[in-house]
Amino acid sequence: MSTPNHRIRLIMELRRAGVVDTRVLSAVERTPREIFCLPQFRDRAYEDTALPIAHDQTLSQPTVVALMTQALEVQPRQKVLEVGTGSGYQAAILSLLCRRLYTIERHRPLLVDAEERFKTLRLNNVVTRHGDGWAGWTEQAPFDRIMVTAAPDAVPQSLIEQLAVGGIMVVPVGREARSQELLRVRRTETGHEIDNLAAVRFVPLVHGIPMDDEALSAGQARKSRA
């Protein structure tokens, strides 16, 4: 359910959790989370909990989305990459804070649904790609900011390379869901610096794209060449 009261209560919870950046709070307030939920979870859209979406993936907890967004320190003129579109909720929030938001997802059906939501919300500065986020998006690099919303076992070197000098990446790292750390990586002139922000729990950043989707992509490519 979405009443002004539900949204205000959520904003109060975010403030309590340490979200103080008013641009981030306002982006969360302006984003209707219920449209990113599966129908059977819509009445829980404004609870501060992660919710299941298709393909065993999750729509992240609002507090985690907001704290990660705040840690990314996004500026209005920046080019931002998100890895792991999922429902598109985090992408929608980031898109309100930056110039252009690029987002990559390995499950094509999830991406198709997220694209539909971006259209409904008229988020015209979101650019999507079906692919493996481990490789980043070389054609569009460098990015001022990168947010990874699935956990690799180590910070992917390709993503560090696609960060502009002075750029920031926020990424949950750890093989086991029980022992992941949220890291903030800052690219410097000579290398990079890493801060440890919090303990978190994300689905793994998987290598490659699902077999079915690969067959579909190949089929479509053949069709368009014919």
Ligand code: SAH
């Ligand atoms: N940001 C999402 C939550 C993401 S859950 C939201 O706001 O709803 C993590 C997502 O990362 C899942 O959709 C999963 O399919 C995707 N993912 C996992 N490994 C990936 C990879 N290598 N490349 C792209 N996406 C990946």
